[in-house]
Amino acid sequence: MARLLAKMWHILGSGAIGSIWASKLNSLNLDITLIFRDEERLGSFATTGNLVSVRSDQGLDQFQCLATTANKLTTPIQNLLVATKAFDAVSAITTLSNWLTAESTIVVMINGYGVQQELQTKFPHLIFTFASTTDGGYKTGEFETVWAGQGKTLVGSIKGTAKTPKEWEALPQIEATEDIDLILWRKLAINCCINPLTVKYNCRNGELLDIPGAMAEMSIIASEFEAISNATQKHLFDTPLLDQAKLVARTTQGNISSMLQDIRAGRRTEIRQITGALCDLAEQSGLAVPHNQSLLKLIIDLETNG
Incomplete structure (x- = not known):
């Protein structure tokens, strides 16, 4: 051709x-x-x-x-x-x-x-x-x-x-x-549920599903995200966010998240544009997202101190 x-x-x-x-x-x-x-x-x-x-x-x-x-x-x-x-x-x-x-x-x-x-x-x-x-x-x-x-x-x-x-x-x-804004919002939700946890547990996406602690944390992240989504009147999915995040982790089970790749390579991550974006919206809405805040701090600390 x-x-x-x-x-x-x-x-x-x-x-x-x-x-x-x-x-x-x-x-x-x-x-x-x-x-x-x-x-x-x-x-x-x-x-x-x-x-x-x-x-x-x-x-x-x-x-x-x-x-x-x-x-x-x-x-x-x-x-x-x-x-x-x-x-x-x-x-x-x-x-x-x-x-x-x-x-x-x-x-x-x-x-x-x-x-x-x-x-x-x-x-x-x-x-x-x-x-x-x-x-x-x-x-x-x-x-x-x-x-x-x-x-x-x-x-x-x-x-x-x-x-x-x-x-x-x-x-x-x-x-x-x-409605690309909705699509980007949904992608943010999935990334918030998966990427920081792959860093915390140093694992591929699908391996999160076999770690009870990671699943417990993912449930909390999803609940906090859904609260902000409701407060800002941004529709997410017709099924719970946690179910969607698990599905994505399963279908991308062999993938190494970009955030984990960056941490392993000693590079800056996109945590401020992912979890940080959610935390900013939470502050504007007058709501607390403590678990997401803790993960934001964890990843920034890892960027700085390794």
Whole structure:
């Protein structure tokens, strides 16, 4: 199949999700350019021969793609996938702002809740599509990823003006939603129930189900989250959050949460954009979420002191 003309996708963020989506877009014969934050990462990528490796149940997908840094760009970006850490998203898009226009397709696929709304406020001239995915993966090398769980991706716009990129429609498990804010809220709920506990118990998602203490804590987390959801009139699921969290832990049983990957690698986590986002909403609502607060403090302490 010939490469599609004028369908270059730039990907900002080369972690597990960014790499998995580079593989997906490459499967559509789209041209891919990774945007690295600095020359050091760009140089490291060059030593691999510009190879990205993604291993899944279907085998090893190894492909070459272009790479650059923000200060090397020379033309406007037509299509951009943002797959950075949530705490990096605003500053990362700021570095690209001179190369983004109202005509740019910008898909933001990040964890957490609140950053999405901040992007809309800070860049009112840009049109953002937000995505929530249940794809799961983890890094085994700087540019090597295991695609541990192939999931569903929902896309939509908070403003209601963005659309699913047309070429993405050829991918399986892609669905447009008219209420992406609800989807992001539900994703936050699941992440609050699972991610901090995988750090506390140093285990994969599915292993939580076999740890009685973890299950007891997950029940408390879910109850606190549901109280905030009710207070803010944000609908969650038709079944209890705890049941949904257990289901996700089971279906992603082999995955190592991004939060645990970060702690093991000595990196900053997204705990402030996940559990911290819930705690902020609780404070605004005048409600207490003590167990979530304790987990927020625990993960921040681990980031600082190891």
